[in-house]
Amino acid sequence: MTNEKSYNTLCFNVLNILLGKLDIQICYINRRLFNTVSLAGNLNGHSDLDKDQIVMANCAFIAKNKKTNFIFSFGHQGVDRLQKLSHYVFSIDDNKFKNIHIIIFKDSDALDEARQINKASTYKRSFFTSFYAICEKALEIDRKTYDKLLDNEQGCNKSLHNYKSLASLHKIEIIDNIPVGNKDHKIYKLAFISDDAVDILPGQFIMISTLKEQKAMSKYYKPKILTSLSESVPDILNNLQTRQISFLKRPFGIYRTYHENFDHDYLLKLNIEKELVSVLYIIKARKFEIVYKVLENGIGTNELTRLTEGDKLEILAPLGKIFDLRELVKEDIDEIHIVGGGVGIAPLVYLVQMLRYLNIKTKAFVGVEDYDALIYKNNRVKGHKGPGTDSKIYIDDLTDLGLSRSSDIFLSFLCNTDREQITDLNNVFNGNLVTEPYAEYIKQHKHLKIYTFSCGPVSMMKKVHELTAQYNIKSYVLMEKRMACGIGVCFSCVCKTIKNGETHNSRVCIEGPIIESKQIDWNE
Amino acid sequence: MNKSLPVKIKNLVLKTPLLTSSGTSGSRDEINLLQNRDRILASLGAFVTKGVSLNKSLGNKEPRIVEVRSGILNSIGLQNKGVKVFFEEDVPELQKYEIPIIVNISAGSVSEFGQLSERIKDLDKNNAISGLEINVSCPNIKKGGAAFGADPLLVEQVVREVKSRVQDSFCIITKLSPNVTDITQIGKAAVNGGTDALSMINTLRGMAIDTDKRKPILGNQIGGLSGPCIKPVGVYMVYECFRKIPECRNRSVPIIGIGGISNYYDVLEYIFAGATATGIGTQWFINTAVFEEIYKDLNDYLNKTHETIENLVGKAHENI
Numbered sequence: 001m002t003n004e005k006s007y008n009t010l011c012f013n014v015l016n017i018l019l020g021k022l023d024i025q026i027c028y029i030n031r032r033l034f035n036t037v038s039l040a041g042n043l044n045g046h047s048d049l050d051k052d053q054i055v056m057a058n059c060a061f062i063a064k065n066k067k068t069n070f071i072f073s074f075g076h077q078g079v080d081r082l083q084k085l086s087h088y089v090f091s092i093d094d095n096k097f098k099n100i101h102i103i104i105f106k107d108s109d110a111l112d113e114a115r116q117i118n119k120a121s122t123y124k125r126s127f128f129t130s131f132y133a134i135c136e137k138a139l140e141i142d143r144k145t146y147d148k149l150l151d152n153e154q155g156c157n158k159s160l161h162n163y164k165s166l167a168s169l170h171k172i173e174i175i176d177n178i179p180v181g182n183k184d185h186k187i188y189k190l191a192f193i194s195d196d197a198v199d200i201l202p203g204q205f206i207m208i209s210t211l212k213e214q215k216a217m218s219k220y221y222k223p224k225i226l227t228s229l230s231e232s233v234p235d236i237l238n239n240l241q242t243r244q245i246s247f248l249k250r251p252f253g254i255y256r257t258y259h260e261n262f263d264h265d266y267l268l269k270l271n272i273e274k275e276l277v278s279v280l281y282i283i284k285a286r287k288f289e290i291v292y293k294v295l296e297n298g299i300g301t302n303e304l305t306r307l308t309e310g311d312k313l314e315i316l317a318p319l320g321k322i323f324d325l326r327e328l329v330k331e332d333i334d335e336i337h338i339v340g341g342g343v344g345i346a347p348l349v350y351l352v353q354m355l356r357y358l359n360i361k362t363k364a365f366v367g368v369e370d371y372d373a374l375i376y377k378n379n380r381v382k383g384h385k386g387p388g389t390d391s392k393i394y395i396d397d398l399t400d401l402g403l404s405r406s407s408d409i410f411l412s413f414l415c416n417t418d419r420e421q422i423t424d425l426n427n428v429f430n431g432n433l434v435t436e437p438y439a440e441y442i443k444q445h446k447h448l449k450i451y452t453f454s455c456g457p458v459s460m461m462k463k464v465h466e467l468t469a470q471y472n473i474k475s476y477v478l479m480e481k482r483m484a485c486g487i488g489v490c491f492s493c494v495c496k497t498i499k500n501g502e503t504h505n506s507r508v509c510i511e512g513p514i515i516e517s518k519q520i521d522w523n524e
Numbered sequence: 525m526n527k528s529l530p531v532k533i534k535n536l537v538l539k540t541p542l543l544t545s546s547g548t549s550g551s552r553d554e555i556n557l558l559q560n561r562d563r564i565l566a567s568l569g570a571f572v573t574k575g576v577s578l579n580k581s582l583g584n585k586e587p588r589i590v591e592v593r594s595g596i597l598n599s600i601g602l603q604n605k606g607v608k609v610f611f612e613e614d615v616p617e618l619q620k621y622e623i624p625i626i627v628n629i630s631a632g633s634v635s636e637f638g639q640l641s642e643r644i645k646d647l648d649k650n651n652a653i654s655g656l657e658i659n660v661s662c663p664n665i666k667k668g669g670a671a672f673g674a675d676p677l678l679v680e681q682v683v684r685e686v687k688s689r690v691q692d693s694f695c696i697i698t699k700l701s702p703n704v705t706d707i708t709q710i711g712k713a714a715v716n717g718g719t720d721a722l723s724m725i726n727t728l729r730g731m732a733i734d735t736d737k738r739k740p741i742l743g744n745q746i747g748g749l750s751g752p753c754i755k756p757v758g759v760y761m762v763y764e765c766f767r768k769i770p771e772c773r774n775r776s777v778p779i780i781g782i783g784g785i786s787n788y789y790d791v792l793e794y795i796f797a798g799a800t801a802t803g804i805g806t807q808w809f810i811n812t813a814v815f816e817e818i819y820k821d822l823n824d825y826l827n828k829t830h831e832t833i834e835n836l837v838g839k840a841h842e843n844i
């Protein structure tokens with residue numbers, strides 16, 4: 001590319017393939033940034049921003065669909081300009097997601113840099129993409145036009161999927177650790193904030209040290225830990241005459257992530273065509289939640305219950321195979337279903353978060369023991385819920401993420417529960433396994449193209465596998481096995497799989513946790 | 525490169541005295557998953573692979589690892605793809621680590637050890653492999669296994685057989701089992717068989733019982749104990765071998781100390797006991813930064829004391 005203007009022009013023209021397809025109209029072009037004679041798109045729309053002096057002066061172009069104004073700029077326009085624009089768009093939008101700032105970077109390194117959490121104050125609530133990401137999408141949509149545009153250009157075939165999601169140790173600090181349900185349910189929701197960005201995708205997992213300052217065996221070993229040992233040993237273990245303290249880290253899936261400057265329920269408002277949003281990235285998450293079940297006599301999970309605000313720990317993340325949900329946008333899927341039992345719902349909620357971001361239609365089938373198992377005192381959420389109000393785990397978060405209580409969430413109680421308690425959900429099933437209403441639903445929706453993800457007790461996942469196989473539904477499970485290392489070196493976490501008629505012991509931490517259910521040897 | 529850290533195991537020059545220990549760091553490209561990959565590889569003197577056998581093995585029943593106080597019990601059962609696939613799929617990846625590769629080998633009989641090592645010699649067309657570590661001590665294989673490691677005559681035969689098949693193509697290390705009455709007897713046998721170096725210790729046999737279900741926890745019932753809890757045993761065994769085996773003492777057959785190492789103090793303990801290099805296993809599951817931390821700390825220590833690893837070997841024997 002010879003100079004900046006021709007790069008900008010090319011970039012615009014390639015993006016225009018996508019915008020054209022999605023019927024997104026161009027409202028304003030900042031002409032001094034382009035070779036105007038070569039611009040492929042015409043001004044064919046109007047937005048309330050194309051007279052706004054600050055936007056006009058700082059952006060590259062503006063486009064809009066029925067609901068949203070997209071203000072585009074280029075990463076090389078200079079940080080000051082981009083910062084100014086980002087803050088301005090943020091301020092006029094008032095969290096309605098009607099005005100969205102999108103910065104186009106040249107390559108995935110620059111894109112990755114912009115997504116680091118220390119950039120949250122610079123780029124505020126901007127979305128990011130890269131030239132390569134746009135190229136890939138355009139190529140998918142209209143190869144001919146794309147080839148014509150790129151005829152004389154070199155080096156645009158570099159892969160976009162250059163995720164820098166290598167695992168490393170991160171320091172985390174506990175925000176809160178809230179019991180869910182009553183004493184018998186033994187479920188907790190743990191929120192923490194990480195020192196630096198952890199780019200973790202749905203289906204991946206973390207290994208967490210469950211004792212505070214657990215680097216006990218390394219050189220950071222401080223005698224202090226020894227003297228306070230009895231304090232840091234969970235009560236339950238003391239009661240049991242202290243079996244032992246944890247030694248290995250413990251694996252957990254992510255329940256939700258939170259991104260700076262994005263409200264907890266922003267997905268209720270964000271509504272971008274999936275083909276466009278699948279090339280857009282936002283600031284990396286810094287705040288995470290996991291939901292964990294305390295096992296009877298479980299050493300690590302009992303230690304976790306002792307954590308309180310401010311405690312510092314270490315995690316190793318992200319771990320597990322990358323399952324790129326963005327790829328699913330290409331497939332013409334009608335609905336994605338999640339089927340979860342008990343605490344197995346937790347990692348599926350994060351999957352829903354990503355699916356909702358990608359604007360993919362999602363239905364959730366959730367199975368819990370009883371009504372009480374859902375209830376916790378929420379003392380954190382800003383906005384509509386006051387401190388100490390009752391919240392429903394899974395259900396409230398799925399609603400936050402944009403699922404409808406009347407048509408997208410199907411809740412099954414294993415034990416009989418007073419129907420009166422749940423007045424705002426249409427689909428509640430009493431005394432049922434989650435697989436029963438699920439079987440009914442897919443029977444009635446045979447004609448749809450469905451993908452299913454399930455997680456929970458093995459018997460439940462097996463049942464989902466059988467049901468989906470019956471209707472030729474592509475089905476994945478999130479497998480759970482005892483792990484020691486999480487990085488594929490100890491061969492502890494194996495699960496029997498069948499490939500080409502041969503039995504293998506596959507490592508769940510490397511080949512999973514998301515595994516296509518037909519690959520699993522369910523007769524084990 | 526620091527001049528005080530390199531050590532020699534026979535003809536093999538290691539840029540640091542830190543090795544991975546077999547079965548705890550994978551056998552292909554697993555380290556590439558980590559952000560600190562380059563720092564890890566810069567801290568390692570050599571990479572020791574997971575145990576490889578002649579034929580594919582699916583390994584043992586689950587559960588395969590159980591946590592115990594300050595350590596773990598494992599009964600993986602040598603799951604591996606067999607030597608042929610290992611060379612096809614894994615060795616090309618391992619070479620990209622660009623550090624010496626030592627292949628840990630396992631077999632059920634003397635002749636099988638011979639066959640296996642000859643296969644490796646044949647398959648190693650690119651000279652990717654620097655050494656073989658003979659695992660005569662893996663307690664998990666029902667056949668042989670423990671019996672090998674405890675029988676001086678068999679150990680001597682195995683080492684001689686392997687040595688005769690590969691000649692000087694590889695540095696031959698014999699890995700000793702701690703599940704014996706007198707480890708120095710076994711060490712001597714390996715030396716007589718012609719081993720180039722000794723490594724010790726492998727895991728200690730042990731078991732754990734679920735008090736609710738009243739049955740053994742491991743799928744294989746018994747397993748091998750590793751981690752900080754076994755370090756005193758390892759240090760003692762290195763100390764004894766250095767003291768009682770003349771070839772170890774004059775360092776013509778150097779010792780690689782393994783067992784429970786978590787930090788640089790532990791490495792120093794092994795070196796003072798008589799080890800020339802050290803292997804780190806279980807701690808790696810707890811702390812993926814362990815190699816770079818120890819590397820840095822050792823470096824600082826040697827800079828402060830103006831010493832080299834080579835001249836610290838066996839120091840504890842002088843100071844009694």
Ligand SMILES: Cc1cc2nc3c(=O)[nH]c(=O)nc-3n(C[C@H](O)[C@H](O)[C@H](O)COP(=O)(O)OP(=O)(O)OC[C@H]3O[C@@H](n4cnc5c(N)ncnc54)[C@H](O)[C@@H]3O)c2cc1C
Nearest residue numbers: 205250251252253291292293298299300301343480481482
């Ligand atoms: C990829 C993955 C994701 C997971 N996500 C979640 C989650 O989101 N929420 C949640 O509540 N649980 C989750 N689990 C299960 C969770 O890791 C175990 O419940 C937990 O490790 C038990 O630890 P403990 O110390 O209390 O039990 P102990 O019995 O004291 O643990 C002893 C050892 O066994 C392992 N272990 C025991 N039970 C299990 C089990 N059911 N699965 C795996 N390892 C086990 C432990 O990790 C530990 O190494 C996940 C497991 C995996 C593999």
Ligand SMILES: Cc1cc2nc3c(=O)[nH]c(=O)nc-3n(C[C@H](O)[C@H](O)[C@H](O)COP(=O)(O)O)c2cc1C
Nearest residue numbers: 545546547575598659725726750751783784805806
């Ligand atoms: C999961 C696991 C697998 C192992 N596999 C092997 C093996 O294949 N061959 C071998 O010689 N030793 C094997 N070992 C033993 C280790 O190499 C090492 O000797 C032992 O764990 C003691 O060191 P550590 O306390 O630092 O882990 C294994 C150990 C563990 C924990």
Ligand code: FES
Nearest residue numbers: 486488490491509
């Ligand atoms: S947990 Fe170690 S190999 Fe998967």
